[in-house]
Amino acid sequence: MESSFLIRPRAPYAVDPLNSRGRLVPEPTSPTRTEWQRDRDRILHSSAFRRLKYKTQVFVYHEGDHYRTRLTHTLEVSQIARSIARALGLDEDLAETLALAHDLGHTPFGHAGERALDACMAGHGGFDHNAQTLRIVTRLERRYAAFDGLNLTWETLEGLVKHNGPLLGEGRPETDLPFGIVDYARVQDLELGSFASAEAQVAAVSDDIAYNAHDIDDGLRAGLFQIDDLRAVPFLAELLEDIDRLWPGLDRSRRIHELTRRVITRFVEDTIRESAGRIAELGPKSAEDIRAADHAVVAFAGEIAAADKAIKAFLYPHMYRHDRVMRVMGDAENIVTDLFAIYRADNEEMPEEWRDLGDGPARAAADFIAGMTDRYAIQEHRRLFDATPDLR
Structure with missing residues (x-):
């Protein structure tokens, strides 16, 4: 990669922490941190961030210490986001902040838990982990005396909501948006019809890069598929040929690591080149030009x-829908469904601070369950039911 990408000054289209649109509840600025650094620190110190340690990425936590959890995935996304943001002259701190917060709304048991909770909430606004992230940082974290949530800046909230692109437009009405986003839109306008900052877009792409690399790594180490199976993907076959040419006879563990690091490197370097070209073609003079773009x-x-x-x-078929993973996730969905039924019917089974948040018993139950770690959800199921799946 060209050395000019390694160190670049802040670009005019980067989001400037000195010109933030501010916080919903005004606060004095920090004498030692920028606005995004302050947001990052609030996220790192939040209860929701700590709980990511025991939330499933693909494998339930007790299947092994070497598999990714939501927390380790989040840290990997953060590292990739900083690298790309630095190369593009963007604000690294905002990109890091968005990467660290992007999965706060995930349920226990990964996407299986989300599927179960969304089904439980049919007729009550549904459940969406991105909307839940917004709900956590604007309402459910209750740590500060002056406000609910973390009182993050407008730019951070915008990036969390729109990192995958605009939520309105092309005939999509606001009523189609997930509950937590619709609810918050009544309080603060996050301009849901436009793109988010380039920093938010970096966080989204970094999430995909991390997923691709570490799911290959975890799937191989779990024995769900073999290295040679990956040759079915031409991109991976090319990387494997390069590794085998340079280090014939390399042991399996090092071969896996060489493959995953090459996946990350190729994706990061090519993304930087493609994005630099797109930005040059657009010619943005400010972050607002990035938001106003049609792509x-x-x-x-x-x-x-x-x-x-x-x-x-x-x-998808070799890992996410593998018989071993599907069996465990099917049992995990049942745990979530069982807990929801109990908590919705009798909110006294929940801790007092979760019983009445003003959105009805179903939403209160969903908020409580979504915040659980895998092991706490299993523990609660054992407390409330005679038999609990082993999830192994």
Whole structure:
């Protein structure tokens, strides 16, 4: 990669912490931290962030200490986001902040828990983990005397909500938005019809890069598929050929690591080149120009976009829908469904601070369950039911 990408001054289209749109509840500025650094620190010290340690990425926590959890995934996304943001002249702190917060709303047991909770909440506004992230940082974290939530800046909230693109437009009415986002839109306008900052777009792309690399790594180490199976993906076959040419006979563990690090490197470097080209073509003079664009400026190039789709197409049947994973996740969904039924019927089974948040018993139950770690959800199920799945 060209050395000019390694160190770049802040670009005019980067979001400037000195010109933040501020916080919903005004606060004095910090003499030692920028606005995004302050947001980052509030996220790092939040209860929701700590709980990511025991939330499933793909494998339930007790299956092994070497598999990713939501927390380790989040840290990997953060590292990748800082690297890309630095190369593009963006604000690293905002990109890092958004990466650290992006999964706060995930339920226990990964996407299986989310599917179960969304089904339970049918007729009550549904459940969406991105909307739940917004709900956590604006309402459910109750630590500060002056406000609920973390009172993050407008730019951080915008990035959390819109990192995957605009939520309104093309005939999509506001009523189609997830509950937590619709609810908050009545309080503060996050301009849901436009793109988010380039920093938010970096966080979204970094999430995809981390997923691709570490799910290959975890799937191989779990024995769900073998290294040679990956040759079905031309992009991965090319990387494996390069590794085998340079280090013939390399042991399996090092071979896996060499593959995953190459996946990250190729995706990051090509993303930087593609994004730099898109930004140059757009010619933005400010962060507002990025928001006003009719397309994302941070994205994969054509070849890497194809590789991204091919990797996901491989992982879906070989990992996410693998019989072993599906059996465990099916039992996990039942745990979430059982807990929801109990808490909705009798809110006294929940801690007092979760019983009445003003949105009805179903939403209170969903908020409580969504905040659980895997092991706490299992513990609660054992307390309330005679038999609990082993999830092994």
